[in-house]
C-alpha cells in the first residue's frame with residue numbers, strides 16, 4: 001500500500017519452503033520490498049530470518065514472494081507506478097520478478113492439465129497401503145475483527161495459519177507424531193472473505209512419499225445467508241508438505257496410502 005497509495009489485497013503466495021525452525025526466545029526479522037510493479041499487481045519479496053540471542057547467529061527461515069493487487073474499496077482498477085531501482089540487488093530482483101510472474105501465471109493451467117491427466121490414470125493399489133479416509137479433518141472458524149485487516153478482509157496469513165492446523169492434524173493421523181511443516185504450495189486467493197463469514201476447512205492426505213506427506217486443504221466461505229442456503233464460496237486451496245521425526249530427531253517413514 002506504501003507503493004500503490006491505495007488499498008491492496010493478496011492475490012497469491014508463491015510456494016514457500018521453510019529452511020529453519022524459529023523457536024521461542026529467538027528474534028525474528030521480516031524484511032519486505034516491492035520487487036516489481038506490473039499493471040495492477042506487484043510482487044513483494046519477503047525474507048524471514050531468525051537470530052539466536054545467545055550466539056547472535058542469524059539463519060534464513062524462509063524467502064517468499066507474494067503478489068498484491070491494488071484494489072481501492074468501491075473503485076475500479078488502478079495502474080501502478082514503476083518501482084524505483086536504487087541498487088544492483090533491486091535491478092536483479094526486478095529482472096527475476098518478471099520470470100517468476102511468468103511461472104506463477106502458467107502454474108494454474110499446468111495444474112489443471114495435470115488434474116485431468118491424473119484422473120484418467122488407473123489407480124494401482126499397493127499391498128499394505130493405508131486408506132486416507134481417516135485423515136479427513138474438517139474445522140469451521142468464524143472470522144472475527146482480530147482476524148481481519150483494516151478493510152475487513154480476512155488476513156491471508158490467518159487463513160494460512162488455520163490451514164496449517166487442520167493439515168497438521170490430518171498428517172498426524174498417519175505418522176502418530178507432531179508433523180513439521182516443510183512447504184506450502186499453490187496458495188492462491190480465489191476470492192475474498194470478510195468479518196462475520198464462517199470458513200470451513202477440509203483437509204485430507206493426498207499422498208505420501210518416503211519421508212514426507214502431502215495434505216490438500218480446501219477452504220470455503222459462507223456469510224449468514226449462504227450458510228442457511230448451503231452455498232459455499234471457494235476462497236482458497238493449497239498443498240502442505242510435512243516431515244515427522246522421532247524422539248531422536250530421525251525422519252519417520254510414512255506408509256503408502258490408497259484413496
Ligand SMILES: CC(C)(COP(=O)(O)OP(=O)(O)OC[C@H]1O[C@@H](n2cnc3c(N)ncnc32)[C@H](O)[C@@H]1OP(=O)(O)O)[C@@H](O)C(=O)NCCC(=O)NCCS
Nearest residue numbers: 009010011012038039040041067153154156189190191192
Ligand atoms: C486477487 C483478485 C483481486 C484478482 O481478481 P481478478 O478479477 O482475478 O483480477 P484480474 O484477473 O484482473 O487480475 C488482476 C491482477 O492480478 C494478477 N493475478 C491474478 N491471479 C494471480 C495469481 N494467481 N498470481 C499472481 N498474480 C495474479 C493478474 O495478473 C493481474 O495483474 P496485472 O494487472 O498486473 O497484469 C481477486 O481474486 C480477489 O479479490 N481475491 C481475494 C483477495 C483476498 O481476499 N486476499 C486475502 C486478504 S488481503
